Amino acid sequence: MSVLVVRPEPQASSLSQALRAAGHQTVTSPLLSFVEGAELDRLPELLGSLTADDYVIAVSVPAVNFTHNALLEMGLAWPQAHYIAVGEATGNAFAAVGVMGAAVPDDPRSEGIIALPGLDSLVGRRVVILRGNGGRHMIAPTLTNRGANVDYCEVYRRQYSADPQGELVKSWQSQDVDSIIITSGGLLSHIVQLATTNAKDWLLSRLLIVPSIRVVEEAEALGFTQIINAEGASNQALIAALDERKPNDRQD
Known part of the structure; x- marks a missing residue:
């Protein structure tokens, strides 16, 4: 039996290598790539x-990386401000580009961000939210209601792989995929859209490893019944969650 990895490169290859080192068989099928967003020039x-006294919020690792690369090309530096990362991986991405001490909420959902200390009263403060094309719609209205002047900035766009004939799902079935690692709600929705009517029941019966309670809730709404919250998107967290459910499913 095999673990399906669909996250974008280079994370897909890194995770697959780590899974194989831990004794798991893998099927690597990246379904998502990132390109420059429409608002980098802003x-x-x-x-x-x-x-x-102002705030910069990054909703993902690509949000940090695309912003950093654009700033380098423009000859600019990250400003002096308060920084917030939606999760540990995004916080590590900030640190990797020299932005230290970004606040990371325990809950990676938007609810976790808006509950952070210091964000209860924002009169006169500015907040810039670095994101992809869409998502995280709760943050801006909530912070605006608390007095902040909030701007979204689309610094990257997601591009999902198309498969109109359903060949990808057929190949996963033929390779005995019994579990899937999904690291975002967007990937989760896309993988369900790829499944034809005949394959949907098979897909929904797979064991799903996800990084947060937000994706758990989205998976449940889509009809998945076997879901493990890894409580993080790092390779270590995802593999530990998988091993907790599948201790005997290893290569010889």
Whole structure:
């Protein structure tokens, strides 16, 4: 039996290698890639006017990386401000580009961000939310109601792989995939859309490893019944969650 890895590269290859080292058989099928977002040219305007009392929120690792690369090309630096990362991986991405001490909520959902200390009263503060094309719609209205001036900035776009004939799902079935690691709600929705009517029951019966309670809730709404919350998107957290359910499913 095999573990299906669908996260984008280079994370897909890294996770698959770590899974094989831990004794699991894998099927690697990246379904998502990232390209530059439509609003990168707004970064000088949005970040350049921030003060040390203002906030920058990054909703993902690509949000940090695309912003950093754009700033380098523009000859600009990250501003002095308060930084918030939605999860541990995004916090590590901030640290990797020299932004230290980003706040990381225990709950990676939008609810966790808006519950962070210091965000209860934001009168006169500016908040820039670095994100992809869409998502995280709760944050801006909530922070605006608390007095903040909030701007979203689309710094990257998601591109999902198409498979109109359903050949990908057939190949997963033929390779005895019994579990799937899903690291975002977008990937979760896309993988369900790829399944034809005949394959949907098979897909929904797979064991699902997800990184957060937010994706658990989305998986339950879609009809998945076997779901493990790894409580993190790192290779270590995902593999530990898988091993907890499948201790005997290893290669010889």
